[in-house]
Amino acid sequence: MAIPASAQMRITEWMYSGGDGEFIELTNVGGDAISLAGWTYDDDSADPTQGFDLSALGVVQPGESVVLTEIDAELFRGNYNLCSGVKILGGYSNNLGRADQINLFDAADQLVDRLTYGDQTFPGTIRTQDASGWVSAAGLGLDDVAQWTLSTVGDAEGSLAGSNGNPASPGRSTRATVPYDPCANGGVLRITEYMYSGTDGEFIEFSNTGNAPLNVVGWSYSDSARLVGDVDLSAYAIIQPGESVILTESSASDFRQAWGLCEGTKVIGGLSSNLGRSDEINLYDAQGNAIDQLTYGDQSFPGTIR
Structure with a gap:
């Protein structure tokens, strides 16, 4: 049975608190472009009708990672020295907490991906304060925070320290199955x-x-x-x-x-x-x-x- 195109969009990184800006990374891990027109993000209220509109992210190419952040998009871009080709949507107000949920809904309000996390709720799992977390290949698309790893500078995801020292790799993910470099062409x-x-x-x-x-x-x-x-x-x-x-x-x-x-x-x-x-x-x-x-x-x- 063919996998719906929407199922290619996955939550691949997040940081709920940090000086460089709370953020969520979404990656198109499939082989087809996906339009995010009408898509939404919400936290543990899990209500697509009240969620944060993702339409401004437009079409996400195969292998492309896009970023949502609570801070200004260009401030976040500067914090991690990201090129202009990385799509960043700033200013969301339904902020994440230490124990929370990330919900991704498509234009039909159907749940596409979810991550439920909390180091106190799930002992032994990561706490993404001042460092992001990234998903393993085995954990992709599963609501299992035990499959996530805390970022460190120079890790398998190529994480770098932001301006305020928070290790992360926003805008790129090794979970992508198709190579995509938003900075390669320069023309957008x-x-x-x-x-x-x-x-x-x-x-x-x-x-x-x-x-x-x-x-x-x-x-x-x-x-x-x-x-x-x-x-x-x-x-x-x-x-x-x-x-x-x-x-x-x-x-x-x-x-x-x-x-x-x-x-x-x-x-x-x-x-x-x-x-x-x-x-x-x-x-x-x-x-x-x-x-x-x-x-x-x-x-x-x-x-x-x-």
Whole structure:
């Protein structure tokens, strides 16, 4: 029987208290990309409807590890000297305690993974205060804290000391079955702005948030149809670090004129697969891998923007 794609996402590291920031690491240990749109995390209240929304983590590639932390994302990144390619979601408020539970729910509110821990509740198990814990291969996907090891500098996970001395290895896990290096390319394309309807032209903005040029020949966009190759983005060619490019239903010249943009701004016009009030924006690379996704709709997600 095939394993559901959601079952590829696993809790692989956590630290409930530390000067470098409480955090949880999730890793895609399978061979397929997974969108975390609509997924949530919660502690021992185990309520997906009240949990912390993970949608901003977007699509998680095979082998990729992503991080949730209670502190500011960029502060955490600096504490562990993580490159810009490591996805970090900061500011969660349902904090972990010494004895607690980590619950991961998918978009259908189904439990995907759980870790119940507490060194007092389960004598002889680790206490992740000022050092993280990581899961063994045997313990992956099991709710068994006895299968977890306390991090030390230079251990099998390659743990390093954070700015405040807390050993951990956030953003990478040896539990991954597919190699993934978030820092290898340096170029990272993300969906950064959109308007689904307006007199100045519906548009989507993509930005290279990485630190190296990115060749997007063969890349494509699709809406909720999720058709790889639907709208070809090859005309952007090379996108420089910090550069933003535009996809619009208007002509490129009309869009530039409407927004006062110079000729140097890359605009692909004539988009025919238009966005609706409730829709998706999907970005694919030249191999058809899902790179980023935004699922939106003010009616579907009350309180969000229109």
